[in-house]
Amino acid sequence: MHNYELALVLSAKLDDESRAAKLEKAKGYITRYNGTIGNVDDWGKKKLAYEIEHEREGFYYFIPFEADPTAPAEIERHVRIxxxxxxYLIIRTDAE
Structure with a gap:
């Protein structure tokens, strides 16, 4: 098991319920592949460094989790679509 972090930027156009549903869906992908989730760090709405899909703001979430080495590829495959x-970005946070 390794430690990872999923950085997720969601559209600022989403209402609170939709945003919470998207976050839970992403967390569901982590648990589906036997990952254990730590405390989710919610940074809230922030200005993007550059415009993405005609949007200038997004909601930032950082989700630390522990999983097998094969899990990040599978999680990324689902989050991508x-x-x-x-x-989104998944990084390994533990030192080798």
Missing amino acids: MDDVLR
């Missing part, structure tokens, strides 16, 4: 996800 989610609607209203402007950007």
